[in-house]
Amino acid sequence: MRIRAAAVAAVLTVLAAAGCSGDSTPLARPAGPSAEAPAPAGPATAPDTSCRPRASLRPPATLPEPGKMPAGSYMRTIQDRGRLVLGTGQDLLLFSSRNPFTGRIEGFDVDMGRQIADAIFGDPDKIQIKVIPYDKRISSAHDGSVDLVANTLTANCARWKDVDFSTIYYDAAKRVLVSSTSKARGMGDLGGRKVCAARGSTSYDGIVSAASKPVPVARDTFGDCLVAFQQNEVDAISTDDAILAGLAAQDPFVEVVGEPLSQEPYAMAVSKEHPEFTRFVNAVLARNRANGTWKRTYERWLPDLGAAPKPPAAEYRD
Template identity: 65%
Template structure:
């Protein structure tokens, strides 16, 4: 069963839910409100320009059974704590957004985190969801405030200087959302126009690189961009096609246009302090891609947009 049929009913309530500050899922999983930024980990040396950001740490050995985490590993510490701490957003429809009827934060990214919790505990609900800002994702992963970040996060060499990334689990690309009456056919047609993206995202950086010189406008979250668009404070929104699909589903007067003008490989960010945890996450991802769990997750959240593609192939270093 897919989710698009519920979107129209939740639009108004969902936007209220973004600012509601709820602190617990109604199914018992813990949820924390947006967090103030914490001191970041000591800066790491910049990666070489030739780095392969997609190449993650290679898994070693067999995947341990749930509740049997190797002593001395970060997985064992997570198990002792009793919950996995996942950093994500609450306003990215289909990937990580708060369901106004259940109070749960749910979506494709959240399920990626729940699958890691299940591999550690044998229970996907042994998870604490910490709502974080886009501009906090690298910082809070680097200093260990969260165990991992799954939040439509693009792998790149700049971020790789501060955090480790899992293998890529989703391939996206940046497009543009405009009013249905717009004649724009892509980002190049928006020269001089105000184009919104979330502060701290690669999407905002990519808008500034477009040759026709659209004006990047930063907002705290995608719901904020949507409100700014609906109030004519901006002319368009530009980000990954997957995020735009969720925004367009909330506004009958909006449409997504143009070809993808970037490649946005999504991966989970993890502190460099715990390379064994990154390898463990990669083992779980490899298993889930092989046994059909990845496809089932895609079908649940994104199936309305077509047949599931083949999951991204892992690259290791």
């Protein structure tokens, strides 16, 4: 076993519900095989390329002043309610995790939501965080049970059919996590070896379709994958580098290796019922790219990933 049993138990407690970036099916997913056994390998679903997934709704030229949202807009509905309801996770270190000392859920994704609350109210604390499982991220935005979802959520064409997305606020890339003593330097070195990803994720699809023919293993969450890895049940984990960074921060005996396997552009999801709110969110993101807020947010949460890059450029579809 790579680390002590007590450490494994701690990870079970902290990460049991950790999410993934890429659930393959946006709204509904058939029940998968037992988490106790490797999922059968099969052909990966071909990605939907029918749209420009990075392109969102063009923002207005100016933002309304905080506390003065236009009558009849969804922003006014949120203002009158007195809080923005943000859907996110609580177990994804660096992006959205519960601080064990304060009990607050915090991270890069949470700050994205707080910045929207600040633009509506002039107060980033006027936010209600609703913890949602990763397989409810699309449905929670779709049915309006939250105003906004920010939870390492990849914008893709299949999901655009169910929700609207903001412009991209973070570019992740799929890579591989292995033991620091492993000779594997990427997926190409893992042929015949067990590689774990969350059930129903695009990360799992990537393992299935890998040319090196690793053995794909499904678990309910990436926290479960980490525990399986620490108990020597699997040889590696594959998912977005942002998620792997959070896992690696909790285990000194791992490293993230390999060239990017795919690009995963993160965006916030909004109900299609409120395009004016999506445009408002995009205006806030555009302002924050320009005034340095995005850079400061990156430096607060992600300094271990290196110097802050340029924020993802906005693309619009109208």
